[in-house]
Amino acid sequence: xxxxxxLPLVALIAIPVALYALSDSKTEAxxxxxxxxxxxxxxxxxxxxxxxxxxxxxxxxQAIIQLAPEFxxxxxxxxxxxxxxxxxxxxxxxxxxxxxxVQWGDATEKKTLPIGVVAEPPxxxxxxTKGLEIEWLGWPDPYAKKTGFAKGGWPVGxxxxxxxxxxxxxxVGVGRNLAPDTGSGAELYAVIGHAPRHLxxxxxxxxxxIAGIEFLASRPRGTAALGFYDKxxxxxxxxxxxxxxxMEPGAQSAWQVLSGKSFAAxxxxxxxxxxxxxxxxxxxxxxxxxxxxxxxxxx
Amino acid sequence: xxxxxxLPLVALIAIPVALYALSDSKTEAxxxxxxxxxxxxxxxxxxxxxxxxxxxxxxxxQAIIQLAPEFxxxxxxxxxxxxxxxxxxxxxxxxxxxxxxVQWGDATEKKTLPIGVVAEPPxxxxxxTKGLEIEWLGWPDPYAKKTGFAKGGWPVGxxxxxxxxxxxxxxVGVGRNLAPDTGSGAELYAVIGHAPRHLxxxxxxxxxxIAGIEFLASRPRGTAALGFYDKxxxxxxxxxxxxxxxMEPGAQSAWQVLSGKSFAAxxxxxxxxxxxxxxxxxxxxxxxxxxxxxxxxxx
Numbered sequence: 303x304x305x306x307x308x309l310p311l312v313a314l315i316a317i318p319v320a321l322y323a324l325s326d327s328k329t330e331a332x333x334x335x336x337x338x339x340x341x342x343x344x345x346x347x348x349x350x351x352x353x354x355x356x357x358x359x360x361x362x363x364q365a366i367i368q369l370a371p372e373f374x375x376x377x378x379x380x381x382x383x384x385x386x387x388x389x390x391x392x393x394x395x396x397x398x399x400x401x402x403x404v405q406w407g408d409a410t411e412k413k414t415l416p417i418g419v420v421a422e423p424p425x426x427x428x429x430x431t432k433g434l435e436i437e438w439l440g441w442p443d444p445y446a447k448k449t450g451f452a453k454g455g456w457p458v459g460x461x462x463x464x465x466x467x468x469x470x471x472x473x474v475g476v477g478r479n480l481a482p483d484t485g486s487g488a489e490l491y492a493v494i495g496h497a498p499r500h501l502x503x504x505x506x507x508x509x510x511x512i513a514g515i516e517f518l519a520s521r522p523r524g525t526a527a528l529g530f531y532d533k534x535x536x537x538x539x540x541x542x543x544x545x546x547x548x549m550e551p552g553a554q555s556a557w558q559v560l561s562g563k564s565f566a567a568x569x570x571x572x573x574x575x576x577x578x579x580x581x582x583x584x585x586x587x588x589x590x591x592x593x594x595x596x597x598x599x600x601x
Numbered sequence: 602x603x604x605x606x607x608l609p610l611v612a613l614i615a616i617p618v619a620l621y622a623l624s625d626s627k628t629e630a631x632x633x634x635x636x637x638x639x640x641x642x643x644x645x646x647x648x649x650x651x652x653x654x655x656x657x658x659x660x661x662x663q664a665i666i667q668l669a670p671e672f673x674x675x676x677x678x679x680x681x682x683x684x685x686x687x688x689x690x691x692x693x694x695x696x697x698x699x700x701x702x703v704q705w706g707d708a709t710e711k712k713t714l715p716i717g718v719v720a721e722p723p724x725x726x727x728x729x730t731k732g733l734e735i736e737w738l739g740w741p742d743p744y745a746k747k748t749g750f751a752k753g754g755w756p757v758g759x760x761x762x763x764x765x766x767x768x769x770x771x772x773v774g775v776g777r778n779l780a781p782d783t784g785s786g787a788e789l790y791a792v793i794g795h796a797p798r799h800l801x802x803x804x805x806x807x808x809x810x811i812a813g814i815e816f817l818a819s820r821p822r823g824t825a826a827l828g829f830y831d832k833x834x835x836x837x838x839x840x841x842x843x844x845x846x847x848m849e850p851g852a853q854s855a856w857q858v859l860s861g862k863s864f865a866a867x868x869x870x871x872x873x874x875x876x877x878x879x880x881x882x883x884x885x886x887x888x889x890x891x892x893x894x895x896x897x898x899x900x
Contacts (some may be wrong), residue, residue, distance in 0.1 A: 401818070575714050580799075
């Protein structure tokens with residue numbers, strides 16, 4: 303028997319093109335990645351440039367964050383002001399807890415927040431459905447009566463009245479202390495593990511990392527309690543965290559998210575893999591196991 | 602307003618002891634981590650030493666893998682033989698795909714498997730319920746009619762007849778090519794992201810990483826397709842991957858998994874956080890968001 307490295311698990315995510323060339327592609331079910339790759343331009347929705355922030359660490363890593371103003375407007379407005387003031391420049395990533403979160407902010411706890419930041423924002427942990435276009439998934443979920451995606455590809459849960467962003471991989475939330483504190487937005491985290499959905503409705507969820515999450519997720523884990531770095535020297539210095547519009551023009555980038563019929567087909571294919579690797583389609587999918595395709599806008 | 606680094610998100614996983622000292626611990630709901638920490642010795646079940654393998658990379662990382670012989674006996678028997686023959690020593694981690702898997706094996710594809718390894722094992726993707734003690738969860742799941750934990754703390758799904766291990770964070774599976782191949786077990790992967798449950802029932806799942814997953818999960822992501830390392834020099838050399846019993850006596854370790862009433866209370870607390878950080882208990886939990894507590898056996 304040959305052991306297999308060239309192909310092994312290749313089919314776990316996408317059947318290589320070569321295999322398709324050997325078969326009739328019309329009769330083969332498409333893998334989710336193929337559906338995204340073949341989506342017409344009209345099914346790629348522009349992400350507002352004004353919702354993007356760029357984090358660059360001193361060691362050269364970059365992550366792009368998309369804000370979700372429709373879900374936590376006061377917190378998001380705070381975050382915009384903090385980024386515009388370049389308040390995070392020179393702060394650090396202070397915590398990397400395995401299978402949980404990467405967290406950053408001012409480790410000195412001495413920096414004064416920029417003028418205009420609301421020090422005690424309201425509890426923006428859920429919102430009403432009014433004004434939100436949501437495509438619901440039909441599968442059961444242990445955490446919410448319904449789950450689905452709001453316009454823009456935002457994963458949500460609902461109890462039928464309130465709606466909230468779900469803590470999927472890459473989602474960004476606001477660190478806070480015990481209630482009534484809700485966090486100002488100066489201390490943020492990104493999810494780097496299995497979705498900690500027990501946090502849903504308990505924290506202001508304000509956005510998602512749309513590029514560079516792999517950089518954050520591969521940082522060394524902190525060895526102090528809760529994954530905090532034990533020694534100050536272990537912290538990862540943030541060179542800058544600023545609005546996309548504050549990047550040099552040549553370093554700015556535009557992004558799109560999959561939507562429309564292609565995103566509907568993608569969701570169905572995530573729930574029912576029928577591409578050749580799979581023997582048994584699952585028959586359903588967890589809202590956080592449907593990673594929303596995002597791409598750089600073609601020039 | 603003060604920004605918060607000492608405490609921020611502290612409560613996300615465990616309320617610090619100091620807070621409890623200030624309140625009446627009898628009236629405060631316990632966090633899952635506290636339930637595990639306070640569990641009586643009788644609720645810690647020994648993991649058979651004969652089911653443990655130890656991977657050590659040339660750069661010094663270590664991961665301990667527990668095999669699941671009750672779920673994929675032929676594959677597990679193969680893996681025991683491959684480890685005992687020290688076949689993996691000198692092979693490498695060849696793939697690290699973000700939010701998915703770390704995969705290792707023989708990148709040369711030239712090594713002959715040890716004598717006695719079954720080259721074409723049967724499809725051990727599911728098994729019957731007979732002989733398995735399972736504690737079912739009561740919450741809905743998008744992938745299975747029922748989910749729960751088999752004796753030993755193994756996360757499972759079921760359609761009412763068959764039972765299978767679920768692809769939770771840290772679970773180990775067998776890389777394979779297209780059916781009818783099922784993989785020999787020489788090419789393995791560990792899950793390092795949100796549970797890819799669509800793989801359930803499609804792959805032989807053979808165990809889990811009980812220690813050191815954070816080392817695997819923080820390796821640099823491969824930049825070739827599917828997270829394979831682009832250049833041979835990027836691969837992470839495996840110094841050894843062998844049975845625990847083959848370690849030097851002083852380097853051997855014994856492990857236990859939480860069970861009994863304490864594990865039941867832990868599961869309930871994962872689903873309904875009532876410790877002080879939380880405003881709203883979730884009311885349910887995903888089988889893969891109930892990480893099973895494992896510890897080194899106290900001397």
